[in-house]
Amino acid sequence: xxxxxxIANRGEIALRxxxxxxxxxxxxxxxxxxxxxxxxPVQLADEAICIGPADAKRSYLSAPALISxxxxxxxxxxxxGYGFLSEDEGFAEVVRAHDLTFIGPPPNVLERxxxxxxxxxxxAAHGLPTIPGSDGLLRDxxxxxxxxxRIGYPxxxxxxxxxxxxGMRMVRSPRELESAIKVxxxxxxxxxxxxxxxLEKWLEDNRHIEVQVAIDRYGHGVHLGERDCSVQRRHQxxxxxxxxxxxxxxxxxxxxxxxxxxxxxxGYENVGTLEFLVDRDGNPYFIEINCRIQVEHPVxxxxxxxxxxATQIRIAAGEPLGFSQADVELRGHxxxxxxxxxxxxxxxxxxAGVVERYIAPGGPGIRMDSHLQPGYEVPPFxxxxxxxxxxxxxxxxxxxxxxxxxxxELVIDGLVTNVAIHQALLGSEPFxxxxxxxxxxxxxxxxxxxxxxxxA
Amino acid sequence: xxxxxxxxxxxxxxxxxxxxxxxxxxxxxxxxxxxDLLPALVAKLGATGLGEIxxxxxxxxxxxxxxxDARTQARRGDRPSRGQASHTGHxxxxxxxxxxxxxxxxxxxxxxxxxxxxxxxxxxxIRQDPHRAVAxxxxxxxxxxxxxxxxxxxxxxxxxxxxxxxxxxxxxxVAPVDGILGGSLAESGDAVEYGQELVVIELAGPAEx
Numbered sequence: 220x221x222x223x224x225x226i227a228n229r230g231e232i233a234l235r236x237x238x239x240x241x242x243x244x245x246x247x248x249x250x251x252x253x254x255x256x257x258x259x260p261v262q263l264a265d266e267a268i269c270i271g272p273a274d275a276k277r278s279y280l281s282a283p284a285l286i287s288x289x290x291x292x293x294x295x296x297x298x299x300g301y302g303f304l305s306e307d308e309g310f311a312e313v314v315r316a317h318d319l320t321f322i323g324p325p326p327n328v329l330e331r332x333x334x335x336x337x338x339x340x341x342x343a344a345h346g347l348p349t350i351p352g353s354d355g356l357l358r359d360x361x362x363x364x365x366x367x368x369r370i371g372y373p374x375x376x377x378x379x380x381x382x383x384x385x386g387m388r389m390v391r392s393p394r395e396l397e398s399a400i401k402v403x404x405x406x407x408x409x410x411x412x413x414x415x416x417x418l419e420k421w422l423e424d425n426r427h428i429e430v431q432v433a434i435d436r437y438g439h440g441v442h443l444g445e446r447d448c449s450v451q452r453r454h455q456x457x458x459x460x461x462x463x464x465x466x467x468x469x470x471x472x473x474x475x476x477x478x479x480x481x482x483x484x485x486g487y488e489n490v491g492t493l494e495f496l497v498d499r500d501g502n503p504y505f506i507e508i509n510c511r512i513q514v515e516h517p518v519x520x521x522x523x524x525x526x527x528x529a530t531q532i533r534i535a536a537g538e539p540l541g542f543s544q545a546d547v548e549l550r551g552h553x554x555x556x557x558x559x560x561x562x563x564x565x566x567x568x569x570x571a572g573v574v575e576r577y578i579a580p581g582g583p584g585i586r587m588d589s590h591l592q593p594g595y596e597v598p599p600f601x602x603x604x605x606x607x608x609x610x611x612x613x614x615x616x617x618x619x620x621x622x623x624x625x626x627x628e629l630v631i632d633g634l635v636t637n638v639a640i641h642q643a644l645l646g647s648e649p650f651x652x653x654x655x656x657x658x659x660x661x662x663x664x665x666x667x668x669x670x671x672x673x674x675a
Numbered sequence: 676x677x678x679x680x681x682x683x684x685x686x687x688x689x690x691x692x693x694x695x696x697x698x699x700x701x702x703x704x705x706x707x708x709x710x711d712l713l714p715a716l717v718a719k720l721g722a723t724g725l726g727e728i729x730x731x732x733x734x735x736x737x738x739x740x741x742x743x744d745a746r747t748q749a750r751r752g753d754r755p756s757r758g759q760a761s762h763t764g765h766x767x768x769x770x771x772x773x774x775x776x777x778x779x780x781x782x783x784x785x786x787x788x789x790x791x792x793x794x795x796x797x798x799x800x801i802r803q804d805p806h807r808a809v810a811x812x813x814x815x816x817x818x819x820x821x822x823x824x825x826x827x828x829x830x831x832x833x834x835x836x837x838x839x840x841x842x843x844x845x846x847x848x849v850a851p852v853d854g855i856l857g858g859s860l861a862e863s864g865d866a867v868e869y870g871q872e873l874v875v876i877e878l879a880g881p882a883e884x
Contacts, residue, residue, distance in 0.1 A: 253869070269815065269870050269871070270868070270869055272869070283841050284814065284869070286842060287842045288868075292866065317842070
């Protein structure tokens with residue numbers, strides 16, 4: 220096991236990693252920027268060291284500052300948390316070059332999974348279903364029509380270069396395809412200087428379901444079930460739950476077991492998450508892997524009782540997993556609400572300010588992972604996550620009731636938060652009936668959810 | 676050890692009599708370095724913000740370093756200009772030895788009472804003193820004061836008073852104002868954090884103004 224770990228992150232995840240270190244009996248050093256000098260992780264730290272100014276490029280994103288901090292404080296490992304440098308294989312390599320251990324997959328594994336397209340091909344070869352698409356680039360209109368026929372409408376036309384939605388069109392028929400393809404070619408040419416296109420099957424009303432895995436250096440891998448992250452606003456997750464209300468027990472077992480088999484075969488190591496889109500008919504399609512601890516990891520911790528951050532540290536230290544799939548029991552239901560400093564009434568505009576009053580909720584099955592405290596000034600430089608409220612119950616209905624009660628107890632004065640949207644969601648029919656899809660909130664509009672809640 | 680400013684492969688170990696085959700292999704290796712490895716390393720150097728990257732493979736070694744002219748702009752210390760001695764061969768050994776000793780200094784000086792009082796929640800007394808200013812650390816690393824500047828020396832704002840060594844890359848500690856060099860708040864070789872107060876500058880008294 221490590222002697223001392225540098226915590227190279229901030230906010231609630233810095234606190235979470237600090238707690239995992241304490242659990243393992245490992246000393247830790249919290250690396251912080253000037254803007255986080257008074258933050259809770261710094262106050263609770265065994266040791267803390269200021270690495271740079273508020274600007275993340277010169278602090279939390281500065282490899283030299285972080286590694287220098289680890290070296291001068293005598294650390295032998297670096298935990299990157301999520302975001303910032305957590306999936307940067309260059310950082311992982313430099314950490315290793317300084318005889319420190321990067322807590323996550325080893326650099327060569329990170330590199331293998333660095334390209335989304337490469338990862339999709341690799342895992343498809345190991346038996347994971349991926350979104351059907353054209354065989355290579357579209358040569359001409361005839362080729363496009365043949366490929367679309369083979370994939371099945373609706374299809375999405377995508378430019379090979381670039382992103383950001385430019386040159387992308389969803390079409391439902393051969394006629395639409397023929398006219399859209401010309402527009403897409405000229406848009407792609409104008410935007411990226413490259414008019415090559417390809418096709419992908421369009422998944423309507425899909426859900427986002429991800430499988431949590433943990434694999435040690437010796438190739439022993441387990442899954443910790445799935446998480447349903449279909450409640451999203453502009454592709455940002457805001458509420459996650461497990462088990463997914465969309466999967467039958469047989470579908471769950473099949474998805475999780477296929478995922479862990481493929482990722483072990485592909486040579487992954489440490490904790491990770493395989494993300495899938497699941498279509499209306501329940502077919503999963505692998506989209507990408509997250510090679511880090513995720514924001515929503517507590518959902519799986521509540522179901523399994525397994526400390527995922529401690530597991531991550533133990534695996535990085537070279538320890539065997541120490542448990543098998545048969546030891547992983549998925550009990551009850553858990554829901555995580557991301558509490559953000561953003562205003563649901565004003566297009567979720569992020570805010571900053573001083574927390575005048577803070578009361579954390581409690582009671583059976585409630586867990587609040589947050590770095591808030593009264594008097595804390597939320598800095599405007601970083602993301603808007605204030606904390607995560609996690610509710611567990613023996614069944615989904617109980618978990619929802621507990622989450623509602625906890626939201627009522629939660630007091631954060633001085634800042635605008637997104638608590639209202641959670642209250643609206645937890646009382647909404649689509650959520651209660653387990654029908655949320657990734658596009659629903661954007662399509663219906665958060666305003667409609669909020670209005671429905673105020674009428675009820 | 677040569678110090679190339681442009682990357683070049685170097686043969687460190689003696690190579691046996693070159694045969695046609697080894698020559699061909701070398702040419703292939705050089706081609707591969709130029710075509711594949713160098714672009715990847717350039718991208719990495721940019722992405723990591725480090726000053727230098729070295730890769731070894733068999734008898735080949737490639738070292739990439741940022742150009743020295745970028746130094747004037749970058750406060751972040753993206754390149755090793757003179758810190759070569761402590762950097763050679765991943766030479767962090769001196770830093771680590773120093774570090775384990777002086778890590779306690781960081782914990783001790785700047786974070787004493789960390790558990791109850793957040794560090795820095797009260798402005799340091801010196802900063803409020805109208806007769807004094809203080810030079811702070813530009814980076815997290817090991818402090819090296821200039822040996823040729825004794826207490827009592829007259830300094831001007833912008834003068835370099837020492838450096839903080841961040842992974843072998845010296846970052847200048849600069850006098851914030853004109854004045855007389857006062858006491859030192861950290862010892863040579865101490866591990867210091869970003870923003871830590873290092874040297875007191877006594878301002879010119881009212882009589883002198």
